[in-house]
Amino acid sequence: xxxxxxxxxxxxxxxxxxxxxxxxxxxxxxxxxxxxxxxxxxxxxxxxxxxxxxxxxxxxxxxxxxxxxxxxxxxxxxxxxxxxxxxxxxxxxxxxxxxxxxxxxxxxxxxxxxxxxxxxxxxxxxxxxxxxxxxxxxxxxxxxxxxxxxxxxxxxxxxxxxxxxxxxxxxxxxxxxxxxxxxxxxxxxxxxxxxxxxxxxxxxxxxxxxxxxxxxxxxxxxxxxxxxxxxxxxxxxxxxxxxxxxxxxxxxxx
Amino acid sequence: xxxxxxxxxxxxxxxxxxxxxxxxxxxxxxxxxxxxxxxxxxxxxxxxxxxxxxxxxxxxxxxxxxxxxxxxxxxxxxxxxxxxxxxxxxxxxxxxxxxxxxxxxxxxxxxxxxxxxxxxxxxxxxxxxxxxxxxxxxxxxxxxxxxxxxxxxxxxxxxxxxxxxxxxxxxxxxxxxxxxxxxxxxxxxxxxxxxxxxxxxxxxxxxxxxxxxxxxxxxxxxxxxxxxxxxxxxxxxxxxxxxxxxxxxxxxxxxxxxxxxxxxxxxxxxxxxxxxxxxxxxxxxxxxxxxxxxxxxxxxxxxxxxxxxxxxxxxxxxxxxxxxxxxxxxxxxxxxxxxxxxxxxxxxxxxxxxxxxxxxxxxxxxxxxxxxxxxxxxxxxxxxxxxxxxxxxxxxxxxxxxxxxxxxxxxxxxxxxxxxxxxxxxxxxxxxxxxxxxxxxxxxxxxxxxx
Numbered sequence: 001x002x003x004x005x006x007x008x009x010x011x012x013x014x015x016x017x018x019x020x021x022x023x024x025x026x027x028x029x030x031x032x033x034x035x036x037x038x039x040x041x042x043x044x045x046x047x048x049x050x051x052x053x054x055x056x057x058x059x060x061x062x063x064x065x066x067x068x069x070x071x072x073x074x075x076x077x078x079x080x081x082x083x084x085x086x087x088x089x090x091x092x093x094x095x096x097x098x099x100x101x102x103x104x105x106x107x108x109x110x111x112x113x114x115x116x117x118x119x120x121x122x123x124x125x126x127x128x129x130x131x132x133x134x135x136x137x138x139x140x141x142x143x144x145x146x147x148x149x150x151x152x153x154x155x156x157x158x159x160x161x162x163x164x165x166x167x168x169x170x171x172x173x174x175x176x177x178x179x180x181x182x183x184x185x186x187x188x189x190x191x192x193x194x195x196x197x198x199x200x201x202x203x204x205x206x207x208x209x210x211x212x213x214x215x216x217x218x219x220x221x222x223x224x225x226x227x228x229x230x231x232x233x234x235x236x237x238x239x240x241x242x243x244x245x246x247x248x249x250x251x252x253x254x
Numbered sequence: 255x256x257x258x259x260x261x262x263x264x265x266x267x268x269x270x271x272x273x274x275x276x277x278x279x280x281x282x283x284x285x286x287x288x289x290x291x292x293x294x295x296x297x298x299x300x301x302x303x304x305x306x307x308x309x310x311x312x313x314x315x316x317x318x319x320x321x322x323x324x325x326x327x328x329x330x331x332x333x334x335x336x337x338x339x340x341x342x343x344x345x346x347x348x349x350x351x352x353x354x355x356x357x358x359x360x361x362x363x364x365x366x367x368x369x370x371x372x373x374x375x376x377x378x379x380x381x382x383x384x385x386x387x388x389x390x391x392x393x394x395x396x397x398x399x400x401x402x403x404x405x406x407x408x409x410x411x412x413x414x415x416x417x418x419x420x421x422x423x424x425x426x427x428x429x430x431x432x433x434x435x436x437x438x439x440x441x442x443x444x445x446x447x448x449x450x451x452x453x454x455x456x457x458x459x460x461x462x463x464x465x466x467x468x469x470x471x472x473x474x475x476x477x478x479x480x481x482x483x484x485x486x487x488x489x490x491x492x493x494x495x496x497x498x499x500x501x502x503x504x505x506x507x508x509x510x511x512x513x514x515x516x517x518x519x520x521x522x523x524x525x526x527x528x529x530x531x532x533x534x535x536x537x538x539x540x541x542x543x544x545x546x547x548x549x550x551x552x553x554x555x556x557x558x559x560x561x562x563x564x565x566x567x568x569x570x571x572x573x574x575x576x577x578x579x580x581x582x583x584x585x586x587x588x589x590x591x592x593x594x595x596x597x598x599x600x601x602x603x604x605x606x607x608x609x610x611x612x613x614x615x616x617x618x619x620x621x622x623x624x625x626x627x628x629x630x631x632x633x634x635x636x637x638x639x640x641x642x643x644x645x646x647x648x649x650x651x652x653x654x655x656x657x658x659x660x661x662x663x664x665x666x667x668x669x670x671x672x673x674x675x676x677x678x679x680x681x682x683x684x685x686x687x688x689x690x691x692x693x694x695x696x697x698x699x700x701x702x703x704x705x
Contacts, residue, residue, distance in 0.1 A: 001701035004269035004306060004576050004664035005641040009701065031641070032667060088312065088700075138273040138312030139697075182262045182271045182312075219638060224573060 001090065002141065006184075006222040007032040008090030012081050014126055015095035016040035016063065019195040021145065022049050023214035024093060024221075026056050035060040037084045039077055041067055060086075068096050068118040074125035078133065088137040091221070092130060094171075095145040096123050097164075099197050105159040112159055119163035120170075127174050140183045143221060143228070144171035148191045151238045152249065175226065188217055189238075190230040206231055256284050263316060266567050267305040268520075268574030269635060269664050272312035272697055280321040282428045285397045288317055292399070294693035295700075298422040300370030301342060303363060305577045306664025307697035308374070308421045314695070319369040322428050328355050333434045334392060339369030339427040344512065344561075347553075351509040355434035356492070356553070358390035362608075364510065364558050369427040374661035375419035375621040379468040379557070382613040386623055388418035389616055390433045398425035398688040411617075416684040418618035421660055423694050423704065424684060439506040441493040442468070442556040444549045448542045452483025452591055455609065456627075459487065463611050467491045468556070471609040474535045475594045475631060476528075483594050485609065486542040493550055502550065510554030516564035523571025526634050528603040535606055570634045576664050578644060579630035581612060581623060582656035589654045590627050593647055597631070600643045605632040619677035622659040630662065641665070660698065668703035678704070 002008045009032050013021050016038030025036055036058050040046045046063040053061045062084035066077040082089065100115040123144070134140035149157055150164030168187055175185030192204040193213045208216075213230045220228030229235040241249070257278040264271045276299075279285045288296075295314035302309055309316065322340040328350055329335070335355075337346065343357055344364035350356065359371075359378045366376065372394065375386045384390075393406045396417060405414045417424045445466075449455045455471045463469045466489035473485035495506055560566055567575070582589045590609065597604055608630045612623040633640065648670050651658060657674035658666060672678055682705050685694070692705070 001307065001312070001697050002270055003701060004267060004574065004635060006270070007641065007665070135273070136313055138314065139271070180262070182273045222641070 001088070002139070003032060006141065008141065009033060010035040010085055010087065010089050011091045011093065012037045012039065012085060012089045013093045013095060014039050014077070014081075014123075015068075015093070015097060015145070016049060017042055017045045018095035018097070018145070019197070019210050020190060020193055020213050020217070021093045021095035022052075023210050024217050025053060027214055027218045028091075029053055029056045029058045034058060035085060037062045037064065037081050037089070039064045039066055039081055041065060068122040069114050071117055071121040071125045074122050075129045078126055078129035082133060089140065091141045091143065093143050093145070094123055094126065096126075097145065099157070100160050102157050102159060115159055116163055119160070120166045123167055124170055127170065131174070131178065134183050135178065135181045138182065141221070142171075142175075142183070142185045143188050143217070144168075144185065145188045145190070146171065148189050148229075148234055148238055151189065152242045155250075172226070186221065186226060186228055188220070188228045188230065189234070190217075191234045193230075206234055206237065256288060257321075261316075263299070263302070263310045264574070265302060265304045265306045265308065265310065265664065267576045267664055268567060268570070268572070269576065270307055270310075270697070272307070272310045274311045274314055274316040276316045276318055278318045278321045282322070282395065282397065282402065285317065285322070285426050285428055286402060288315070288426075289397060289399055289693070292693055293691070295695035296693055297696035297699075298369060298373070298426040300340065300367030300373075301365050303366050303370065304374065305662045307701060308661060308663075309370075310697040311695065312697055317426055319367055319426065319428075322369070324429075325349060328353055328434055333436060334431055335434055336429065336431045337368060338429055339372075340367050342367050343371070344510070348509045350434055351437070351440050351553070352507050354436055354438065354507060356437045358384060358433060358435050359387040360557050362558060363561055365561065368430050368432070372418060372427055372430065373420060373422045375616060375618050376661070377612070377623050379470045379610065381623055382463055382469065382611045383467050385613060386418070386616045386618075386621060388415075388618065388621070392431045392433055394430040395428045396425045397428055399691060399693045400688050402428075412680065412684050413688065415617045415621075416619060416681045418616065419621035419660070420618065420681055421620065421698060422696060423681065423699055424688060425694065437492050437507075438495050439493045439498055439502070440508050440510075440553050441498060441502060441506070441550050442490040442553060443493045443497055444488055444490040444551050444556060446543055446546045446549065447487045448485075448539070448544050449487065450481055450484050452485070452594065455483065455485040455487055456587065456590070459609070459611055463489070469611065472538070473594070473607045473609045473629070474539055475597055475604045475607045476532050476535050478598045482598065483591065484539060486539065488556075490551070490556060497548070497550060508552070510552065510558065510561075512561075515562060517566055517568040520568045520572050523573040523634065523636055526570055526603070526605075528601065531603045531605055538606060573635040575632060575634045577630055577632050577662040578647065579628060579659040579662045580647070580651045580656055581626055581628040581659075582651060582654045583624055583626035586654035586656065587627050589650055589656065590629050592650060593629060596643060596647060596650070600637075600639050602633060602637055602640055602643055607631040619680040620660060620675055622657065622661070624656065626656075630659075663698070666702060668701075671702045671704075
């Protein structure tokens with residue numbers, strides 16, 4: 001059960017090898033979290049993350065595998081996750097996603113489909129599977145990992161940006177639809193975070209380390225904000241970006 | 255058919271809402287019906303005055319006791335009254351005061367049910383003299399998953415006392431018999447004293463509380479330095495007829511009226527902040543007299559000052575608030591000062607704190623009081639440091655052999671619950687006996703890992 005501060009005891013991470021989500025859970029384990037279910041693609045890396053969480057104090061950590069490029073697996077994955085948790089789940093971190101490579105997806109329909117499957121179709125199906133589960137357990141909290149890349153889509157990663165824009169919109173509507181059932185849905189919009197996923201890419205302004213991002217997100221999770229920006233300054237920056245006239249936006253680098 | 259709806263419920267603190275099916279049985283047999291085919295989870299609820307998640311049951315069934323409403327006349331020979339568990343203290347007092355009886359124990363509000371009063375084993379300003387509420391209950395009818403039992407303190411002491419402070423986890427109380435106390439007026443003679451620091455308040459309570467049936471101090475936790483913990487001590491006894499004059503002498507037994515004011519909606523969080531709370535505490539301290547003896551106050555204004563405004567909890571805004579109440583024994587009275595220092599150093603805004611002395615502990619394994627000191631503080635949710643600061647206080651309290659009050663709790667950890675309530679297994683053993691399938695559970699019991 002979550003407490004008056006919204007601190008969860010049981011957490012499910014969809015995208016269990018996501019570095020940002022992992023650091024968020026590490027901090028939650030220092031608060032009240034004792035049970036964690038990690039769902040991801042790579043069994044070995046999930047087990048590594050699981051043992052780190054056990055060392056940090058989690059008493060029960062379960063891992064389950066799925067392939068997000070096959071959206072038909074979403075329903076079964078959610079079923080497995082609730083089974084592994086052995087009871088109600090207080091917080092779901094939906095952190096499934098890939099960055100992709102714009103140079104490839106520019107001209108490759110198959111790569112484009114795959115990126116949409118992983119970043120949007122699988123998460124959409126997972127939310128649909130979660131909905132009834134959360135309503136019948138009578139409470140819940142979902143944090144959907146979007147990105148500032150979806151707020152205004154840049155030409156340098158427009159396919160990725162478009163998947164996140166779609167996910168962001170879906171999460172907002174999903175949140176509104178379950179609000180009266182006592183389920184809290186928050187959208188997490190990180191900027192550029194130094195992780196394996198972004199290794200080798202040139203850093204954007206307001207880049208943060210994964211620890212900083214996790215700290216901002218954990219703080220946001222116990223707030224009533226519908227969108228968690230990391231770092232918080234990006235809320236203002238992207239308000240301006242979003243409203244820039246197209247001719248100026250196109251002149252910005254990358 | 256039992257009346258039922260789906261509802262999103264919170265406690266009085268408006269935190270951590272959860273959705274449950276709320277059933278409203280009107281008779282004992284409808285309560286039995288509610289248990290039929292029930293696999294759980296399920297928990298009773300009264301007027302929802304517990305601050306946290308004690309009367310919530312996410313994804314399960316919450317049984318409202320408010321339909322269990324019947325009230326027999328008070329026996330003039332014995333002062334005993336038998337009533338439905340859903341009757342509130344306000345409803346009881348409306349009948350009992352004109353007949354010359356008061357409840358043996360009352361909290362700071364009349365808006366609690368008899369079932370809730372037993373479930374939390376509530377205490378009042380007279381704990382140092384009279385103990386907790388359930389001590390004054392001579393018998394109760396309890397519906398459990400394995401059947402209905404009528405309990406006295408002798409017939410099944412384990413189940414009786416596990417129910418006292420058991421937060422509804424032993425079943426649904428449908429009816430109780432309560433020993434009322436005779437009064438000749440509905441007034442209290444009150445002595446008020448103001449002190450400029452915490453030591454002054456605590457010394458006066460140690461030396462003088464035994465001379466009064468009722469005693470409570472309001473302490474300012476937001477002033478630091480030498481004036482830290484300055485406070486106003488009010489103590490009193492039921493006024494005899496000879497103390498009254500004028501209109502009150504002609505009508506000496508008047509039931510308190512229900513509140514005239516209400517907070518109609520929830521304003522934004524942040525209305526009650528460091529500035530406004532400091533100003534409130536200051537004004538309240540200054541308005542108290544240095545010393546005033548023998549003032550005549552009505553029962554309502556002495557015991558239930560907050561009942562003057564309905565839904566005052568909304569003033570804390572949509573983020574809600576919590577109350578932190580702990581007790582430590584006399585050997586650890588310094589923890590009161592340390593707790594106020596920790597909160598003041600962390601800049602946690604807190605309304606006037608209530609400081610009281612408790613008498614000997616009652617037998618319930620989850621009953622809160624211990625002989626010593628109790629401090630209760632209201633705090634709005636919001637300051638980011640609050641969760642960690644309260645975790646720190648929990649450790650201080652547990653190390654001093656003290657505990658926090660579950661009727662107020664919304665954030666304790668399972669490990670510290672067991673440190674604070676070493677007899678918790680007694681409740682768990684009783685639960686194994688009367689609820690082998692584990693039907694009875696609340697958000698609180700699941701959060702605290704109570705089996």
